[in-house]
Amino acid sequence: xxxxxxxxxxxxxxxxxxxxxxxxxxxxxxxxxxxxxxxxxxxxxxxxxxxxxxxxxxxxxxxxxxxxxxxxxxxxxxxxxxxxxxxxxxxxxxxxxxxxxxxxxxxxxxxxxxxxxxxxxxxxxxxxxxxxxxxxxxxxxxxxxxxxxxxxxxxxxxxxxxxxxxxxxxxxxxxxxxxxxxxxxxxxxxxxxxxxxxxxxxxxxxxxxxxxxxxxxxxxxxxxxxxxxxxxxxxxxxxxxxxxxx
Amino acid sequence: xxxxxxxxxxxxxxxxxxxxxxxxxxxxxxxxxxxxxxxxxxxxxxxxxxxxxxxxxxxxxxxxxxxxxxxxxxxxxxxxxxxxxxxxxxxxxxxxxxxxxxxxxxxxxxxxxxxxxxxxxxxxxxxxxxxxxxxxxxxxxxxxxxxxxxxxxxxxxxxxxxxxxxxxxxxxxxxxxxxxxxxxxxxxxxxxxxxxxxxxxxxxxxxxxxxxxxxxxxxxxxxxxxxxxxxxxxxxxxxxxxxxxxxxxxxxxxxxxxxxxxxxxxxxxxxxxxxxxxxxxxxxxxxxxxxxxxxxxxxxxxxxxxxxxxxxxxxxxxxxxxxxxxxxxxxxxxxxxxxxxxxxxxxxxxxxxxxxxxxxxxxxxxxxxxxxxxxxxxxxxxxxxxxxxxxxxxxxxxxxxxxxxxxxxxxxxxxxxxxxxxxxxxxxxxxxxxxxxxxxxxxxxxxxxxxxxx
Numbered sequence: 052x053x054x055x056x057x058x059x060x061x062x063x064x065x066x067x068x069x070x071x072x073x074x075x076x077x078x079x080x081x082x083x084x085x086x087x088x089x090x091x092x093x094x095x096x097x098x099x100x101x102x103x104x105x106x107x108x109x110x111x112x113x114x115x116x117x118x119x120x121x122x123x124x125x126x127x128x129x130x131x132x133x134x135x136x137x138x139x140x141x142x143x144x145x146x147x148x149x150x151x152x153x154x155x156x157x158x159x160x161x162x163x164x165x166x167x168x169x170x171x172x173x174x175x176x177x178x179x180x181x182x183x184x185x186x187x188x189x190x191x192x193x194x195x196x197x198x199x200x201x202x203x204x205x206x207x208x209x210x211x212x213x214x215x216x217x218x219x220x221x222x223x224x225x226x227x228x229x230x231x232x233x234x235x236x237x238x239x240x241x242x243x244x245x246x247x248x249x250x251x252x253x254x255x256x257x258x259x260x261x262x263x264x265x266x267x268x269x270x271x272x273x274x275x276x277x278x279x280x281x282x283x284x285x286x287x288x289x290x291x292x293x294x295x296x297x
Numbered sequence: 298x299x300x301x302x303x304x305x306x307x308x309x310x311x312x313x314x315x316x317x318x319x320x321x322x323x324x325x326x327x328x329x330x331x332x333x334x335x336x337x338x339x340x341x342x343x344x345x346x347x348x349x350x351x352x353x354x355x356x357x358x359x360x361x362x363x364x365x366x367x368x369x370x371x372x373x374x375x376x377x378x379x380x381x382x383x384x385x386x387x388x389x390x391x392x393x394x395x396x397x398x399x400x401x402x403x404x405x406x407x408x409x410x411x412x413x414x415x416x417x418x419x420x421x422x423x424x425x426x427x428x429x430x431x432x433x434x435x436x437x438x439x440x441x442x443x444x445x446x447x448x449x450x451x452x453x454x455x456x457x458x459x460x461x462x463x464x465x466x467x468x469x470x471x472x473x474x475x476x477x478x479x480x481x482x483x484x485x486x487x488x489x490x491x492x493x494x495x496x497x498x499x500x501x502x503x504x505x506x507x508x509x510x511x512x513x514x515x516x517x518x519x520x521x522x523x524x525x526x527x528x529x530x531x532x533x534x535x536x537x538x539x540x541x542x543x544x545x546x547x548x549x550x551x552x553x554x555x556x557x558x559x560x561x562x563x564x565x566x567x568x569x570x571x572x573x574x575x576x577x578x579x580x581x582x583x584x585x586x587x588x589x590x591x592x593x594x595x596x597x598x599x600x601x602x603x604x605x606x607x608x609x610x611x612x613x614x615x616x617x618x619x620x621x622x623x624x625x626x627x628x629x630x631x632x633x634x635x636x637x638x639x640x641x642x643x644x645x646x647x648x649x650x651x652x653x654x655x656x657x658x659x660x661x662x663x664x665x666x667x668x669x670x671x672x673x674x675x676x677x678x679x680x681x682x683x684x685x686x687x688x689x690x691x692x693x694x695x696x697x698x699x700x701x702x703x704x705x706x707x708x709x710x711x712x713x714x715x716x717x718x719x720x721x722x723x724x725x726x727x728x729x730x731x732x733x734x735x736x737x738x739x740x741x742x743x744x745x746x747x748x749x750x751x
Contacts, residue, residue, distance in 0.1 A: 135691055146703065
């Protein structure tokens with residue numbers, strides 16, 4: 052049994068069926084790229100794994116290391132090691148970055164880290180991701196540029212040390228330099244203890260983070276699966292041919 | 298001597314004033330105010346524009362006797378206890394000035410903090426010039442005062458006089474702590490004069506003993522002279538049995554700056570009027586407010602800014618959180634007189650409805666007689682945003698902790714801007730306590746943004 056096992060998953064949002072029977076396996080230590088055109092259901096799958104309340108699971112299962120996730124709250128999932136790097140991280144006014152990160156790290160780690168230890172870890176990770184010190188004085192995502200928001204997501208991933216990381220279009224909206232920093236940040240975190248699900252519309256992030264497998268979604272289903280070469284093929288021919296052949 | 302509020306006794310008032318050694322000009326003013334009082338009726342919420350939101354006869358019980366001073370009533374801690382090095386503390390308990398704790402920095406700067414009746418003799422020039430001037434003037438800067446203010450003019454007890462001399466820079470806070478330990482009516486009165494180019498911090502603290510039923514009719518007049526800088530806070534920490542009528546009126550002169558915070562968390566009914574008359578060119582005020590209303594509480598908050606002089610600016614921001622069957626009214630008034638060219642004014646109110654049954658009304662009100670100005674206003678009432686909650690929970694933070702972070706965060710901007718030593722820490726504690734006492738499972742979340750996202 053794979054660490055993450057998704058079986059025949061169907062999901063609705065606002066009464067519309069978006070996922071129509073998705074099955075996918077992912078083991079820790081491996082990296083999967085999930086590609087597909089806009090509206091194919093990639094982000095819905097990401098949110099559903101992370102327990103977003105707008106998505107209703109109408110059938111199928113998501114199992115993480117033997118635990119059925121469907122009945123768990125988003126915070127319970129996070130404490131089991133599930134992490135979603137969001138496509139559009141929300142601004143939370145008045146909640147300071149430092150306080151937020153410390154509360155999250157303590158919640159996921161299950162112990163109260165001494166402030167000094169936490170700050171040392173935080174500063175070290177910030178340096179790796181070239182995040183400016185001034186972040187610490189700001190509110191969560193408030194006034195962050197698109198690139199800063201994405202970098203902040205990866206900073207959280209680095210601090211929370213998840214076992215399953217879902218990156219929802221982390222590459223979108225990033226210029227070349229920002230993409231490199233973020234991708235290298237993720238690559239650095241790869242380990243035998245971490246499974247990574249990269250959701251992307253484009254192939255460029257995959258040049259930095261080489262996936263073990265590539266799956267393609269369309270119309271709420273996985274329509275093609277293969278090795279890294281599948282991404283290269285998509286780069287060359289686009290999604291059109293896949294859709295028609297599916 | 299006690300007096301029934303509904304039947305104010307002029308002779309009794311004068312006799313009491315004489316016994317207290319008050320000068321004749323002060324007795325004359327009490328007499329004149331008592332006559333005004335007799336000629337006026339209590340506010341009628343059906344008729345009076347400014348009373349429309351709060352039914353006077355339901356929320357305020359004027360059938361009370363004026364409480365007499367009691368010996369050695371203990372007051373709870375002051376916010377100054379949280380300030381390193383402390384400050385000047387004037388304690389008023391049950392209508393009597395109990396003691397003044399001096400601070401060497403303030404003493405060296407020449408700060409006066411003393412009983413108002415005594416000051417009427419010892420600082421007659423200042424007190425005679427200013428006392429009652431902001432409550433009774435008829436030259437357009439007066440606020441057309443009703444009977445609740447005439448009552449204070451006539452019958453105030455436990456008055457406090459604060460004077461910061463010209464060019465004095467006083468960094469330690471000066472606090473007037475009004476504590477109510479005895480049931481009945483209480484009439485605290487404060488007169489503060491902040492001299493030219495002086496800098497000071499003034500707190501008005503309000504507490505009551507547990508279970509005490511009382512009506513507090515308070516008037517504070519604060520004169521901020523040319524080029525002075527004042528940081529002002531009024532902290533309403535009353536118990537459940539207190540009804541508070543508060544007029545806290547500042548007159549702000551040329552190039553003077555006032556930043557104020559009205560922090561309202563306690564009391565059965567609080568009707569607070571932080572008012573600012575901008576009478577000198579270049580005057581600047583930043584009236585801030587935070588309110589936390591729980592089951593049974595009714596807060597009617599009426600900041601009022603009058604732009605009389607040109608090129609003055611004002612920017613009002615009040616934020617609140619409500620739970621249980623509570624009610625808040627924000628009526629923000631801005632008046633721009635015909636000479637007030639170059640005025641810049643803005644007023645905003647935001648309320649967070651935490652649980653079902655609470656109601657927040659907002660009425661920003663502008664009256665403008667002058668064309669060459671910039672003015673804005675806005676109000677919003679909403680619930681906790683489900684997107685914020687989801688984001689925090691997706692990082693492993695449980696729902697209750699996430700809600701605490703969000704509600705606390707909601708007030709962060711106001712608290713940081715107010716930056717008042719002692720008051721800020723106290724306010725944060727009260728906010729934390731309110732959230733801790735709240736039924737977090739009943740907190741409503743607005744998932745509109747969440748749906749749009751999906």
